[in-house]
Amino acid sequence: MTENMEAKVKEIMEDPKLTYPQRLIELAKAAENLPDPVALSEEAQWFVDRDIVFDMGEGNAPYRPRYVVPDYDKFMKQGSKFLMLDPPKDIWDAVSNLLILYRFVPSVIAGPVYVGHIDRLLDPFVKDEEEARHAIRLFLTHIDRTISDSFCHANIGPYDTRAGRIILELSAEMQRPVPNMSMIYNEHTPDDFAKKAIGTGLITAKPSFVNDAMYTADWGSNYAIVSCYNALPVGGGGLTLGRLNLKKLADVTESPEQLLNDLLPRAVAAQCEQMDKRDTYILENSHFLENTFLTEEGLIQKDRFVGMFGLVGLAECVNQVLHLTDPKERYGHGKQAEEFALEILERIHSQVEAYKPKYGKFALHGQVGISTDLGVTPNTRVPVGEEPPLPEHLLITAKTQKHFAAGIGELFPFEETAKKNPQAVLDIIKGAFAEGMRYFSFYSSNSDVIRVTGYLVKRSDIEKYDAGEACIGNSTVLGSGASKGLHIFERSVRSV
């Protein structure tokens, strides 16, 4: 054990702010990072050394896919031989079976990043309304307290169900950040149900709305929203997430032409190489898929896994490379900035799409940022504090989200008045989806649970954490960092 490692381990063990499970995760991560990183070509390494291409600190020796997205619907039908569970007969069996399975779904976080389309899973067992409410309350409480990570994500919708309504009502009542939640929205979603979801969202910052038509075009109908807002095939998931930092790329760029014709294609190639090698390591070296009952029982299969090509800092890249200082010309405002941004995205998209990895395929993902980011805006967003008026903000967001099949999201805080008129928020969502926006998160500026770039935190928990107390949710730690680096509490609040 190197001295460094010993210091690191001690630091983790002695950190008073980490709970026991949080400590375990940190220790495992330290161990995973002991081997050397997967070897890269010199060219790719050049971009890695400059933090332009980043493996998200997933670990030098990835021993499982980043995001595992099991087919819970199948599990409900067949039970599990390995777990010695029969298919559920009532709502109690159903929540119990699911809670057991969650313990065996690995991800880059300690627990599952996806807990299922929970309304669709539970609705067949809703017989007595009050009993169902009781069971679902225990279910949600259990997830919040034991998985306690806001990257754990539940899906609901698009159809109006009794279970869906109970889940929305309980979420509004409990006001807890876990699980994160998305409402699959399409033309079959009744306005009434959508408005109920919006009412809940304005109280507790979830669910977000998913443009089902767009994701179905990418993946077919059997996809799920997981982690912050990643979209991935059900019965598989995401192997690794690479991240291209366009701001850091701009730092080494001298002209727009050099970016488009030289540096960008090379950086994209470097990231594809890194993802490809890491994906291959997971499948060929760590043998994760062969060693889990999830594969044996058909809940995941190899060919349903993809690689996520993430990116951040488009705004900074455009402003910096074009030397834009006038607020009217900068990204989010000026025509030239918009055209250049779309050109960059077009180029990245076609190169990534053309790349043929050894396993699966790669899809673009609008990465949400990490807590240590400073002066790098997540995905294609307009930097906090520079947002244009809401209509223009919606339009530029929609335009830049087009190619992100593996998920992207922007969030919009609304004033308290919107609570009295959820239809107004629904009108905005419908309009945004018609314009091509993929994913719409919102919250009310004065709620306790708020959204930090893609995940949820309790404002009151961050205050506690900053004051030196341990908190149950991992995301509190991230949120504390983001509140400083990304000025999340200073987002422009929308009055409609």
Place this chain on the structure above:
Amino acid sequence: MCKYGLVNRIIPFSCVDGPGNRSAVFFQGCEFRCAYCHNPETQNLCTSCGVCVSQCPTKALTMGDKGVLWNSELCCSCDQCLNVCPSHSSPKARWMSVDDIFQELQGALPFITGITISGGECTQYHQFAAKLFDRAHELGKTAFCDTNGQLPFREMPELTAVMDMAMLDVKAWNDERHRELTGKSNRIVLDNLNYLSEIGKLYEVRTVIVPGLLNNEETVEQVSRHLAHYPEIRYKLIKYRPWGVRPPLEVQPPSDQYMEQLRTLACENGANEVVLT
């Protein structure tokens, strides 16, 4: 003049001017002089007196041949001009055509369910408003009037026919009190209340609650008795708030408790849906 309307300002998104998300167009000019007016700068047309020009810190205002000119590019929205205007007007009001207005709403259109015209008093421009509403309908948007009812809808057939719904202020039921508050009788307002209810074009009635200045109970009671016959019309009771009121009134905003009492009163008298705000 029905090709243009004098527009005080346009708000692309509003969730407090009718159902759903709407763009709100505020017209300049009103015959009422409400003591509690929250937008006194919308009351009168500019007299070109020039007082505001020298007060603008960014030189956004200049005096041209036909009156004050406003350069929106230079304006920092400090509203100093509104504060100094001796005539309760605004140098920023613009004569706009239907095309001009929809040009400005271009970016908002995908996200709104309709437009609402307000003021000032929007019916001052009723012929223009009818044309504006025709265009809104062509674009698949609904068209609402936010009015204080100072002009008779019976005598504005084009506007009445084309508008989807109106939201009507009933400021005071007692005519004497109404005159004290607004400077005008409420005879036309109450006739509009009847007429719009009968033809099914009233979305909402609104009353601002000002303790100590108005007989709030009487107004709430009477309006609610009327609304008892029209359960589809909602009644919105608005708390008086001091923002923007010039000169300030010597009254306090009503308490939540008082607002609840009035809600109960409204329900007891037959109003079906009562909203407090």
